[in-house]
Amino acid sequence: MGLKCLCRRAVLAAALFVCCAGFAVPLPGIAAESKRPITEKDLLKFNWVADPRLSPDGARVVYVRVSVDEKKDTYTTSLWQVATATGEARPLSTGARDSSPRWSPDGKTLAFLRSAEKDGKSEPPQIHLLSLDGGEARALTDLPKGAGGISWSPDSRRIAFTSSTKNEDIAEKQKKNEDDKPKKSDVRVIKRAIYRFNGAGYLEEDRPGHIWIVDLPTDPAAPPPAAKQITKGEFEEDAPAWSPDGTRLYFTSDRTREAYYEPVDTDIYTVSAGGGEISRVVNIDGPIGTFALSPDGRRIAFVGFVNAKPEYSYTQPDLFVADLSPGAAPKNLTADYDFDAGDGIGGDQRAPRAAADYRPVWSGDGRSIVIATAERGRANLKRFDAADGRASDVTTGDHEIAEYTATPDGSRFAGVISRPTEVGDIYLLSLGASPRRLTRGNAPLFDTLQTSAPEEINYPSFDGQTIQGWLFKPPGFEAGKKYPLILNIHGGPHIAWGYTFFHEVQWMAAKGYVVLYTNPRGSTGYGQKFGNSIQFNYPGDDAKDLMAGVDYLLARGYVDANRLGVTGGSGGGVLTNWLVGHTDRFKAAVSQRSIADWTSWWYTADFTLFTPTWFRGAPWREEADFKARSPMTYVEKIKTPLMLIEGEADLRTPPGAGGEQLFRALKYLKRPVVMVQFPGENHDLSRTGKPSYRIERLQHIVGWFDKYLQGVPKPEYDLPAAGPVRQEAP
DSSP: OOOHHHHHOOOOOGGGEEEETTEEEEOTTOOGGGOEEOOGGGGGGOOEEEEEEEOTTSSEEEEEEEEEETTTTEEEEEEEEEETTTOOEEEOOOOSBEEEEEEOTTSSEEEEEEOOEETTEEOOOEEEEEETTSOOOEEOOOOTTOOEEEEEOTTSSEEEEEEOOOHHHHHHHHOOOGGGSOOOOOOOOOOSSOOEETTTEEOOTTOOOEEEEEEOOSSTTSOOOOOEEOOOSSSOOEEEEEOTTSSEEEEEEOOOTTGGGSOOOOEEEEEETTOOOOEEEEOOSSOEEEEEEOTTSSEEEEEEOOOOSSOOSOOOOEEEEEEOSTTOOOEETTTTOOSEETOOOOOSOSOTTOOOOOOOEEOTTSSEEEEEEEETTEEEEEEEETTTOOEEESOOSSSEEEEEEEOTTSSEEEEEEEETTEEEEEEEEETTSOOEEOOOTTHHHHTTEEOOOOEEEEEEOTTSOEEEEEEEOOTTOOTTOOEEEEEEEOOTTTOOOOSSOOHHHHHHHHTTOEEEEEEOTTOSSSOHHHHHTTTTOSSSHHHHHHHHHHHHHHTTTOEEEEEEEEEEETHHHHHHHHHHTTOSOOSEEEEESOOSOHHHHHHHSSSOOOSSSSSSSOTTTSHHHHHHTOGGGGGGGOOSOEEEEEETTOSSSOGGGTHHHHHHHHHHTTOOEEEEEETTOOTTHHHHSOHHHHHHHHHHHHHHHHHHHSOOOOGGGOOOOSSOOOOOOO
């Protein structure tokens, strides 16, 4: 649904500027009154940055730059480099699908992933090497199923990575005659309850990802040596990391058959770099995510949580540290820090096709660990003492630090910072100093736009619980005037809005709407109790929190009570469906990628709810609860004009369990409803969908509100007259 909890289970005006080093610098004297409102089509001009990798000496940052190829209606990803001393930036690669840059420890070579294009389709990504002394990138791997998870050995001579390639794939590829290759059936024999996944499609059950190692060629002109598979078996290994002495590899894995029958439990394992027996080194009876070894290799810091008994719908992630000596118990460093460690906030402008993780960073002396935390709509870096967990701020501010890496001694960081008025840029973060901006990838565009920061509000809900939210007012807002309102609801349900760039709400405000977005109970970043308060009660009190926010704005006097609109995607779509089935106060609604009937969704979603996190049991055992919490149960009460937006390839909230059901039912009831379907798009339509589809989505959302809240003629939404049409005889 956005469904973040599911992921735990388991991106003109050039003549007015002087260009320098690949980024534009505004000329002085551009008056504020000459700026224009932001539009939905400005998305086509955005440049996103992601996966910043600070060089070992701290002199350079290599990052992924993502932009729109409007002609092909897709995104291009290339590697760029910026000098930390001067801010001088330049492109490093010419590929259209280059990503995941990783510095060698000696700082001489860059490894990255490149996906070639063949017959209009993207080939599996392969590891390429680029010397920082110059020259063209050269391929290091050529495996049939590609490579990922790049990890350099400490001596810069080997690379560990993951691949789902099997020996028979290599043998088949080596056959030169196509007639000699076996013909494979495309019939699927499915044995697992999780057999497909949103964005990935059908999963290959017999292809777990394993760890491989490849040596760097000693002669650049010679063919690269063959990669060696290090781990084998039925279970998948992820995120390999080398020990400081280069003798062992550490990785995460869930080594449980059909793990969805039990609470999630991912552990850290180790194997010799030469292969052999795998042994478990860290277990907390819960999922372990990103991790990092201490400089001396004796401890490991990681993000995870211990499963509650009984299991929670939402469990707050914590930062742990564990000695790697036998029998040592991990220590929770953030047990007294009631916010999210290793987490961020939601929005619609993360870089498509490029991302990094929130990996812990050790100080050079091993005494402290830095990690990003999410706290009340903000994401900043925080330092925790490795012995007692004492916390101190590394950064503060109304922003989101979306990604980051550091020098080996942990003294300097390169991070992507996004603010409500800015798509993310690269910043240099030094301990004890303010963040220093290195890139201005969107300056040519944003220096011509009217953008504004939202107003933060905190209001009491029905039971006195304080709810945090934000509102955007239209440009040129006039006191005393009544404005239409759009309530915009986040998905998840366990994520949060906050201080990051949100194109959708900026554009809604530019179109004349007051826009309200809040973090009702169930949202992350407000403590364990607040986050889990909707377990077995979703939708429920969170919907009351949202309506309390609407009433709070109405009391201010500038919102028209007769022109209220509501929209949300994923979990926000669930709440949109719920609200219009429980109140007629909204005059228009747009539900996106939603759920209408929990029972249908339980059977068809791309993951399971076999453990009692959202519901206490299966639908046939908890029929009354599934029905009571399904928006479809209240469909006869829906009078609000409703638009339903669906991605035809959405496996997270399949249309047949959501919008399609509501559409058919409301058509039967002869209520005002339209459905907008996007061919080939999955659950991530609003974030990584085709650029043209992302724009059309925005146009349809606001177009629906324009029709019903502003009285703008929209013939494309005019409904056919109900009942049969009789032809008169000539």
